[in-house]
Amino acid sequence: MADVNRGNRPLSPHLTIYKPQWTSMTSIVTRLTGNALLVSALLVVWWFIAAATSPEAFAIADWVVTSWLGDLVMFLSLWALWYHTLAGVRHLYWDTGRGLDIPSAEMLGKVVVGGSIILTILTALILR
Amino acid sequence: MAFLTDRKRAAGLGSAKDGTEHFWNMTVSSYALCVLVPLFILTFGGILGAPYEEVIAYYAHPFPAIVAGLTIAVGFVHFNMGVRVLIEDYTGGHTRQTLIVVMTCLSYTAMAIGLYAIVKLALN
16 A cells, blocks of 8 residues: 555656756856857867968958858857856855855856856947 | 775766866856857957958967967867757757757867868968
8 A cells, every 4th residue: 555645745856857056047048158168169170270281261251250140149159158168167165164154155146147248248248 | 906996996987987177168168258258259250240351460470360269179078068968958869969069060160161261361
């Protein structure tokens, strides 16, 4: 007569049923940005090898990277890079045993999101 | 082995027998990238969009070339370790093995191409 409580047991937390929170969302975006940065990393490598090959090869790579689509990819990657960097700093801070209580962790999540947007706009303005 | 205590033999051996190296290598590369990433954004971002001759002249200088080389080397090592965790979290069996091999080869190939290009530009 085991398991009479079928259907009325506590559910395991899962992405699709779990209420979105600063901690979980910023964690997911950290993974997303880190892996998505492969796209621009490969574009940058292509740009470098083209520059080292010939002016003709550079013209093609540079045109792609600085086209409107390339500009959009590089701008989003700039944000992704700042976001992933700040999120990484947050992890290094957590690794010291600090900032692990819920209010601090949520505050750090907001700092990562806000800081990444500010740094992206700042660097995009300086470098353009 | 007779000279080791039981505790010493067990230390650091979880069910996977390793794993702390991965965490530690991620930590070390993270600290390195904290310095490299802002420097790379400022140097690469400053020259991106410039004409060919200016780009060639810029990367003949040691500072931007060394920053770019280190960022590509450390960045792809860090990426490879990170994408490995992603693959291990969402796939299993042969798919997992294949993806890890493919992404490792891709990471080191891209790194080699990038480093070759930067060395060639720097010593040009």
